[in-house]
Amino acid sequence: MATRRLGRFCPLSTLTLGVLLLxxxxxLENAFxxxxxxxxxxxxxxxxxxxxxxxxxxxxxxxxxxxxxxLAADEAVRIALLNNRDLQARFxxxxxxxxxxxxxxLPINPRLSATWMRAAGGPSLWEGxxxxxxxxxxxxxxxxxxxxxxxxxxxxxxxAAVIDLIGETRRAWYECVAMxxxxxxxxxxxxxxxxxxxxxxxxxxxGNISEWALVSERAxxxxxxxxxxxxxxxxxxxxxRLNRLMGLWGHATDWRTPRRLPxxxxxxxxxxxxxxxxxxxSLDLAMLWQAIEAAAGRRGITAxxxxxxxxxxxxxxxxxxxxxxxxxxTAPVFSxxxxxxxxxxxxxxIADMVVRRWWDLYTQRGVEVRSSARLLGHRLMATRQxxxxxxxxxxxxxxxxxxxxxxxxxxxxIGVFRLxxxxxxxxxAGRRYVAAHRDYWQARASLEQLLMGRMVQGAMNAPANxxxxxxxxxxxxGH
Amino acid sequence: MKDERDRKxxxxxxxxxxxxxxxxxxxxxxxxxxAMTAGALLNRRLPAQSPSQASSxxxxxxxxxxxxxxxxxxxxxxxxxxxxxxxxxVFTPNGWTxxxxxxxxxxxxxxxxxxxxxxxxxxxxxxxxxxxGFNGSFPGPTIEVVQGDRVRIYxxxxxxMPTSVHxxxxxxxxxxxxxxxxxxxxxxxxxxxxxxxxxPDAGTFMYHSxxxxxxxxxxxxxxxxxxHPRDPEARRxxxxxxxxxxxxxxxxxxxxxxxxxxxxxxxxxxxGKVFPDTHPLVAQLGDRVRIRIGNLSAMDxxxxxxxxxxxxxxxxxxxxxxETAQWPETTVLVGVGQTRTIExxxxxxxxxxxxxxxxxxxxxxxxxxxxxxxxxxxDQVDKxxxxxLPDYMTMGTKGMWDMATMNxxxxxxxxxxxxxxxxFGRKVMxxxxxxxxxxxxxxxxxxxxxxDFPKGTVAHxxxxxxxxxxxxxxxxxxxxxxxxxxxxxxx
Numbered sequence: 015m016a017t018r019r020l021g022r023f024c025p026l027s028t029l030t031l032g033v034l035l036l037x038x039x040x041x042l043e044n045a046f047x048x049x050x051x052x053x054x055x056x057x058x059x060x061x062x063x064x065x066x067x068x069x070x071x072x073x074x075x076x077x078x079x080x081x082x083x084x085l086a087a088d089e090a091v092r093i094a095l096l097n098n099r100d101l102q103a104r105f106x107x108x109x110x111x112x113x114x115x116x117x118x119x120l121p122i123n124p125r126l127s128a129t130w131m132r133a134a135g136g137p138s139l140w141e142g143x144x145x146x147x148x149x150x151x152x153x154x155x156x157x158x159x160x161x162x163x164x165x166x167x168x169x170x171x172x173x174a175a176v177i178d179l180i181g182e183t184r185r186a187w188y189e190c191v192a193m194x195x196x197x198x199x200x201x202x203x204x205x206x207x208x209x210x211x212x213x214x215x216x217x218x219x220x221g222n223i224s225e226w227a228l229v230s231e232r233a234x235x236x237x238x239x240x241x242x243x244x245x246x247x248x249x250x251x252x253x254x255r256l257n258r259l260m261g262l263w264g265h266a267t268d269w270r271t272p273r274r275l276p277x278x279x280x281x282x283x284x285x286x287x288x289x290x291x292x293x294x295x296s297l298d299l300a301m302l303w304q305a306i307e308a309a310a311g312r313r314g315i316t317a318x319x320x321x322x323x324x325x326x327x328x329x330x331x332x333x334x335x336x337x338x339x340x341x342x343x344t345a346p347v348f349s350x351x352x353x354x355x356x357x358x359x360x361x362x363x364i365a366d367m368v369v370r371r372w373w374d375l376y377t378q379r380g381v382e383v384r385s386s387a388r389l390l391g392h393r394l395m396a397t398r399q400x401x402x403x404x405x406x407x408x409x410x411x412x413x414x415x416x417x418x419x420x421x422x423x424x425x426x427x428i429g430v431f432r433l434x435x436x437x438x439x440x441x442x443a444g445r446r447y448v449a450a451h452r453d454y455w456q457a458r459a460s461l462e463q464l465l466m467g468r469m470v471q472g473a474m475n476a477p478a479n480x481x482x483x484x485x486x487x488x489x490x491x492g493h
Numbered sequence: 494m495k496d497e498r499d500r501k502x503x504x505x506x507x508x509x510x511x512x513x514x515x516x517x518x519x520x521x522x523x524x525x526x527x528a529m530t531a532g533a534l535l536n537r538r539l540p541a542q543s544p545s546q547a548s549s550x551x552x553x554x555x556x557x558x559x560x561x562x563x564x565x566x567x568x569x570x571x572x573x574x575x576x577x578x579x580x581x582x583v584f585t586p587n588g589w590t591x592x593x594x595x596x597x598x599x600x601x602x603x604x605x606x607x608x609x610x611x612x613x614x615x616x617x618x619x620x621x622x623x624x625x626g627f628n629g630s631f632p633g634p635t636i637e638v639v640q641g642d643r644v645r646i647y648x649x650x651x652x653x654m655p656t657s658v659h660x661x662x663x664x665x666x667x668x669x670x671x672x673x674x675x676x677x678x679x680x681x682x683x684x685x686x687x688x689x690x691x692x693p694d695a696g697t698f699m700y701h702s703x704x705x706x707x708x709x710x711x712x713x714x715x716x717x718x719x720x721h722p723r724d725p726e727a728r729r730x731x732x733x734x735x736x737x738x739x740x741x742x743x744x745x746x747x748x749x750x751x752x753x754x755x756x757x758x759x760x761x762x763x764x765g766k767v768f769p770d771t772h773p774l775v776a777q778l779g780d781r782v783r784i785r786i787g788n789l790s791a792m793d794x795x796x797x798x799x800x801x802x803x804x805x806x807x808x809x810x811x812x813x814x815x816e817t818a819q820w821p822e823t824t825v826l827v828g829v830g831q832t833r834t835i836e837x838x839x840x841x842x843x844x845x846x847x848x849x850x851x852x853x854x855x856x857x858x859x860x861x862x863x864x865x866x867x868x869x870x871x872d873q874v875d876k877x878x879x880x881x882l883p884d885y886m887t888m889g890t891k892g893m894w895d896m897a898t899m900n901x902x903x904x905x906x907x908x909x910x911x912x913x914x915x916x917f918g919r920k921v922m923x924x925x926x927x928x929x930x931x932x933x934x935x936x937x938x939x940x941x942x943x944x945d946f947p948k949g950t951v952a953h954x955x956x957x958x959x960x961x962x963x964x965x966x967x968x969x970x971x972x973x974x975x976x977x978x979x980x981x982x983x984x
Contacts, residue, residue: 206881216874429863
């Protein structure tokens with residue numbers, strides 16, 4: 015871990031001290047702690063809750079330091095974890111859940127009702143009633159369990175959000191580097207097209223070629239310019255996606271990535287028992303399990319409240335005036351709805367169905383996690399092979415073809431245009447390699463994300479070779 | 494008188510032929526062939542299966558009535574002609590003459606058609622091609638005999654495909670003509686055929702495959718067949734050269750000529766070599782020089798131009814040209830499938846180039862797919878391209894000369910543009926060219942080296958004194974009287 019642990023700080027703790035003492039409930043910091051631990055255990059990363067576990071200026075200092083020099087993938091992830099405000103907003107939801115736990119542990123306040131009566135010319139008299147909801151008081155432990163369950167669920171949810179952010183940021187970083195490489199390669203293609211066009215201008219000036227030949231060369235050149243423009247837009251889009259994920263604006267967006275994607279590692283992710291491992295680690299499934307438990311808890315509550323939604327106990331008092339003396343008559347009161355019509359059956363049915371629904375969702379999600387594990391495992395190996403094949407076979411063969419073309423040019427067997435065409439083909443092979451290389455890293459990031467516990471949204475539908483929009487544009491643009 | 498005799502003979506042959514054919518029953522053929530010793534080899538090869546084939550089995554070329562004009566020479570029963578005694582042997586530059594053995598007064602040759610590696614050019618750039626040849630060489634060795642010689646030529650096929658050999662322009666009995674399918678079966682791979690005939694006419698002939706000619710002639714199954722006259726009185730030349738022209742398409746970087754090519758030939762050879770690998774024609778001052786040129790190119794006629802001399806075409810492959818019909822020339826057009834014999838009196842010493850005057854035929858493999866770069870100003874573009882291709886430089890803006898002098902690295906086994914490093918610098922020329930070197934003293938046909946020019950006889954840079962004396966201002970050349978668009982305004 016490159017970052018240091020940030021100082022703990024809890025400004026709310028004093029304010030809530032009384033309540034905490036009363037309820038024995040956790041502080042915000044403690045509510046956050048399981049998230050922190052789960053994230054560390056699953057991802058090796060560390061998260062901070064701005065204003066709770068770390069000061070904003072400390073964080074911005076660290077972000078600034080991380081942005082210096084070239085921005086590595088790990089650094090982008092760290093910045094996103096510190097600085098992404100969506101994530102921080104999720105942490106605030108954690109505070110809300112925690113407050114709901116507190117709320118769940120408090121009894122409903124007693125209800126006091128009073129009537130002031132005065133007959134014409136007579137004295138004024140009071141009548142009043144103070145009642146407590148008894149059922150509610152009895153429900154407090156049950157309700158607290160449910161709320162606690164929901165808190166845990168939101169802690170899982172938060173951990174999931176962190177893992178999602180890590181995966182998203184990594185994929186965005188690879189996309190960004192790849193798009194920069196694409197742009198560089200497209201600029202080389204443009205240089206080749208420009209050279210061809212300029213050579214044609216010179217030949218036209220010398221009277222050696224027709225205006226037609228010149229215009230054809232120009233068309234190729236102008237088309238290539240558009241491709242470069244597309245590639246530039248793709249770079250901006252990729253950078254902005256990463257900027258959003260890292261929560262950056264203004265001068266902070268002037269970062270730069272390395273010029274090349276990292277080499278393909280020799281050691282590959284172990285794909286043995288990949289399905290079982292994915293299921294075991296799945297936060298999606300853990301969250302659904304929590305939902306099942308919470309729903310079951312709620313069904314327990316419903317079992318009582320459905321039949322007897324409320325039972326109030328209290329004391330009733332009335333003033334009486336007798337011969338100038340005012341005195342209080344008091345009597346105990348109780349009230350409850352008589353379950354003649356609604357005996358709470360529909361509520362129980364709803365609660366049953368909710369449990370059942372969660373159970374079905376849980377099962378289906380398990381199927382999806384397993385499928386996702388198989389698919390991503392396959393995609394990892396396929397993209398790895400493709401990238402290595404591009405690197406070790408296609409690109410060297412294209413480089414050799416250019417070298418041979420150069421020799422044939424030297425021998426004046428072919429002209430400069432054919433030679434530049436060959437160079438363009440070599441550059442296109444380079445683009446194919448970059449695309450394959452990026453696909454590999456993105457597949458790897460997606461599989462890592464799955465093994466950290468989260469499925470990648472849309473991973474099922476993505477084409478195996480990644481979305482190569484900038485790749486496809488202008489392919490086969492020889493002449 | 495002569496005409497009448499010919500007519501009679503033809504009439505006799507016409508009358509005889511149907512009878513001969515009718516008499517040949519299948520049984521008789523077998524019997525007669527069994528009795529024949531001379532045709533034993535043919536017999537084994539040719540079981541009589543049909544009347545037409547049977548007739549060829551019974552055919553004994555030496556017993557047939559010789560056709561037309563060469564009856565006398567066939568009947569004269571001349572002894573085999575002897576080199577030096579009966580003829581001055583030809584010299585085949587870069588080639589060789591096929592030796593024979595005398596067997597019972599018959600000159601026996603053995604010709605082997607086979608796949609070979611042939612070196613078209615040597616250092617500094619080398620071109621080695623996979624082609625066909627005879628007896629290990631391309632072109633095949635020169636076969637050299639004397640009119641009236643009896644020859645027996647065995648032809649072995651060591652190729653992977655059938656073949657045959659046609660004795661080009663020699664007027665023989667039909668069954669010896671070597672046209673597979675028409676006059677004989679094709680010689681299958683591994684088989685040996687025998688051809689036997691009395692050589693009727695003197696002249697410059699050729700031999701080549703007549704089976705799938707496009708492939709096999711194109712790949713190099715060609716050679717010269719020289720027949721000296723049986724005439725002790727005939728005037729012999731002092732030097733006699735045999736040159737065979739050919740053309741190939743060898744894709745730059747490839748090593749097998751493409752026989753399918755129809756028009757874009759890039760290797761033009763004299764006796765299998767491109768200039769300057771062609772061995773010079775060496776003659777002594779005062780020699781009577783005979784140069785025999787045959788052309789078995791696939792698609793191109795070659796106007797062969799000789800510097801320094803006017804010569805006369807003294808013969809074609811159809812026979813000698815009467816002296817009264819010869820006229821002076823400096824260029825002889827040798828069409829595909831023709832031979833031309835030229836003669837000159839070597840009275841002008843020096844190094845004289847002799848070349849096909851089709852300029853593309855004195856180039857090699859370069860330039861065929863090269864854009865016209867002449868006159869383009871490309872310095873700025875060069876810089877740009879070098880950022881993509883560090884080894885790049887624009888070529889061809891001043892012609893092919895760049896290439897011939899740069900010594901840039903080129904693909905293996907290619908001769909883009911060979912030049913001759915002569916005593917005055919580089920001569921940008923390749924392909925179908927050679928030199929005639931005439932000297933006061935020579936040693937056989939040995940290359941005497943560069944000509945030692947007498948002092949003051951070589952063109953030189955004009956001196957200031959010379960310019961001034963003749964009022965020449967090189968920077969302001971005289972314009973033509975009508976002021977048209979003569980000079981480019983930007984130059």
